[in-house]
Amino acid sequence: xASEDQGVDLLxxxxxxxxxxxxxxxxxxxxxxxxxxxxxxxxxxxxxxxQVAARLDVTKMALYRHVASKAELVAVMIESAVGEPPDLSGxxxxxxxxxxxxxxxxxxxxxxxxxxxAATTGERLTGPREVGWTEAAVAALDGTGLDGGERMDAxxxxxxxxxxxxSGATAGTQPWTEQKQLRTVLHEHRDRFxxxxxxxxxxxxxxxxxxxxxxxxxxxxxxxxxxAARRPDPTD
Amino acid sequence: xASEDQGVDLLxxxxxxxxxxxxxxxxxxxxxxxxxxxxxxxxxxxxxxxQVAARLDVTKMALYRHVASKAELVAVMIESAVGEPPDLSGxxxxxxxxxxxxxxxxxxxxxxxxxxxAATTGERLTGPREVGWTEAAVAALDGTGLDGGERMDAxxxxxxxxxxxxSGATAGTQPWTEQKQLRTVLHEHRDRFxxxxxxxxxxxxxxxxxxxxxxxxxxxxxxxxxxAARRPDPTD
DNA sequence: ATACTTGTGTGTCCGTCGGACACTGGGTGT
DNA sequence: ACACCCAGTGTCCGACGGACACACAAGTAT
Numbered sequence: 017x018a019s020e021d022q023g024v025d026l027l028x029x030x031x032x033x034x035x036x037x038x039x040x041x042x043x044x045x046x047x048x049x050x051x052x053x054x055x056x057x058x059x060x061x062x063x064x065x066x067q068v069a070a071r072l073d074v075t076k077m078a079l080y081r082h083v084a085s086k087a088e089l090v091a092v093m094i095e096s097a098v099g100e101p102p103d104l105s106g107x108x109x110x111x112x113x114x115x116x117x118x119x120x121x122x123x124x125x126x127x128x129x130x131x132x133x134a135a136t137t138g139e140r141l142t143g144p145r146e147v148g149w150t151e152a153a154v155a156a157l158d159g160t161g162l163d164g165g166e167r168m169d170a171x172x173x174x175x176x177x178x179x180x181x182x183s184g185a186t187a188g189t190q191p192w193t194e195q196k197q198l199r200t201v202l203h204e205h206r207d208r209f210x211x212x213x214x215x216x217x218x219x220x221x222x223x224x225x226x227x228x229x230x231x232x233x234x235x236x237x238x239x240x241x242x243x244a245a246r247r248p249d250p251t252d
Numbered sequence: 253x254a255s256e257d258q259g260v261d262l263l264x265x266x267x268x269x270x271x272x273x274x275x276x277x278x279x280x281x282x283x284x285x286x287x288x289x290x291x292x293x294x295x296x297x298x299x300x301x302x303q304v305a306a307r308l309d310v311t312k313m314a315l316y317r318h319v320a321s322k323a324e325l326v327a328v329m330i331e332s333a334v335g336e337p338p339d340l341s342g343x344x345x346x347x348x349x350x351x352x353x354x355x356x357x358x359x360x361x362x363x364x365x366x367x368x369x370a371a372t373t374g375e376r377l378t379g380p381r382e383v384g385w386t387e388a389a390v391a392a393l394d395g396t397g398l399d400g401g402e403r404m405d406a407x408x409x410x411x412x413x414x415x416x417x418x419s420g421a422t423a424g425t426q427p428w429t430e431q432k433q434l435r436t437v438l439h440e441h442r443d444r445f446x447x448x449x450x451x452x453x454x455x456x457x458x459x460x461x462x463x464x465x466x467x468x469x470x471x472x473x474x475x476x477x478x479x480a481a482r483r484p485d486p487t488d
Numbered sequence: 489a490t491a492c493t494t495g496t497g498t499g500t501c502c503g504t505c506g507g508a509c510a511c512t513g514g515g516t517g518t
Numbered sequence: 519a520c521a522c523c524c525a526g527t528g529t530c531c532g533a534c535g536g537a538c539a540c541a542c543a544a545g546t547a548t
Contacts, residue, residue, distance in 0.1 A: 028437055028441075042496075042497080064533075064534060064535080065534080065535065065536085066533080066534080066535095074497070074498095075497065075498055075499080076535090076536090077497075077498065077499080077536085077537095077538095078496075078497045078498075080536075080537095081495080081496060081497070082496095085535080085536080086534095086535065086536090134373070134374070137370070137373075138370070142434055144441065144444070147434075147438070147445060147448065148444075148445070150448060151444075151445040151446075151447055151448045154447040154448050154451050155446075155447035158447060163454055163455070164450060164451030164452065164453065164454030164455045165451070165454070165455040165460075165466075166466060167447075167451050168448075168451050168452070168455070168463070169463035169466035169467065170466070170470070172416070172462070172463045172467070173413065173416075173463060173466065173467040173470060173471075176412065176413060176416035176417075176467070177409065177412060177413075179416070180408070180409075180412035180415070180416065181412075198378055198383075201264055202383070205264075205380065208380070208384075208387075209383060209384070209387040210387075210391075211387055211390040211391035211394060211403075212383065212386060212387045212390050212404075214400060215390050215400030215401070215403050215404050216400065216404070217400065218399055218400030218401070219399070219400045219401035219404070224401075226408070227404070227405035227408045227409060230401075230402060230405035230406070230409065231405065231408070231409040231412075233474070233478075234406070234409060234471060234474030234475055234477075234478065235409075235470060235471065235474055236474070237473070237474035237477040237478065238469070238470030238471055238472070238473035238474030238475075238477070239470055239474075240477075241470075241473040241474070241476075241477065242469075242470065242473070278525075278526080300504075300505060300506080301505080301506065301507085302504080302505080302506095310526070310527095311526065311527055311528080312506090312507090313507085313508095313509095313526075313527070313528080314525070314526045314527075316507075316508095317524080317525055317526070318525090321506080321507080322505095322506065322507090
C-alpha cells in the first residue's frame, strides 16, 4: 500500500527532501506538535484533522500535503511524544535496577501523554525512537543468560504491564476501587462475588496505583527466578 | 447520566421487565448476537448501528428501542461474549494450576472473539459475568496469605498479560518478528539497535506466541516468590 | 520582463458514523 | 368500536476521514 510505505519513509527519514527548502509555515513537526497539544488537553478522541488544522489556522486538507493519512499523523505524534530513548548505561546494579529505571522513565512519559498507551496498541507503524526505547530495555538484559526471544518477551511483558496500569487505559478486570458505581453494585451482589467483596472490603480507602508496583515487583521477581536458573554457578 | 444508569440496570438485571411480553422479533439478545457475529467476522470497526441493523433486516433506529447507545450495545456484546465464568473448584494442586486453568479459559474465549481484548479496555460498563471471571481468579488465591489488594493486583496483572498477548491487540513494543516491514527496517539500522538486532536474529523463524507462555510463567513465578515469603513456616 | 513549472494551501463534495425526533401502523384493554 | 401504546420507520443533523479540482505564490528558463 502506497500510504504505508510513505509512512515508513517519513518516520525513518529516507524520504526525499523537498527539492526547495520549505518556504512556508506548515511542516510535519508543527502539525505533530499541534496534534499532541490537542491530545494532551482534550484526549485522543478530539484529535481530528479539522481540530488540528484549526489550531494551526489552516484548512484540514492542507494537512494532507504533509501527512498521508490520519494514521500517519498519529504515528508521527507518537514518535514525537515518546521522546529520545533513555541511556541506561550509567545505572549501577545490573539488569534489575536498569529495568526499574527504564520502566519509571517510560511511565513518566506516558503520564505526560495519557493518550500514548491507547495510541500505541493495535497494528500501526513504529518509529525509530519507539524502537530505541525497546533497544535500551533489551540491552539492559544483556549478560543475563536469557536468549534473544526471552529478552524480547521480558521487555514485552514489562512494557505491557506499564501500559495496563497507566492512566485510564485499562478497566474491566481492575480498579473497581475507583469506580464507585461498580463498588456499589459489587456490594449489592456480595453473595454472588464473595471473594471479590472480601478483597475489595479489605482495601477500603487505601491509596491505589492500579497495581503498578505490585506487578512490577512480581515480574522482576519472576525474571530473577529464571535468570538465577540460567546461571547455576554464580561465578561473578 | 441517564443512559449510563440505564446501562447498569440493563446489565445487572434490575430494569423493569416490559409490562407486556415482547411480541415481536427484536430483543437485546438478538441484537447482541448479531453484533457479535459482525465483530467476529469483520472486526469491531465494522460494528456500526447500521451494520448490525442490516443483519437483522431492520432500521438502525429500531435498535435504539432496546439499547440506549452504542456504548451500551458494546457492553452487552461483551457481557454476552465472555460467557459464564468458569468453576475452578475442581482444579487440583492449589492456586497456581487454578490460575493457569483460568488463564487458558480466558485466552480461549478471547481467541474466539478477537475483538474482546480491545473492547474491554478503557472506561466502560462492566457486567456481572465479566466480574464473575475475576471473582473466580481472586477466589483461586484464597489461602495464599495475600491480602485483598494483592489478590486483586495479581489477577489484574495476569489478565493484563492475557490482553497484551492476545490477537493483534498490541503492537509497538513487541512482535517485530511477525512484522516483516519492521524486521527489514531493523536490519537496515542494525548499528543503531545492536541488542535488538542480535535478539531478533537469534530467534529467526522460531514459532512465536507473543510471549504468552514466557510472561505467564514469569508472573506465576513472581507470585510464588511473594506467597512463599508470606508463609515463612510451611506447616501444611 | 515574461511564460512555465512546481509546490502549498483552499473549497467543494462524498460516504459513513452516532444519534435526535416526529411519524405510523398493528395489537391490546376497555 | 375505541383509544392507547409502543416497536419500528424515515428524515435530518453535525462530525468524521478523505478524494479531487482549483488558486496562487515563488523560482527558473527564456
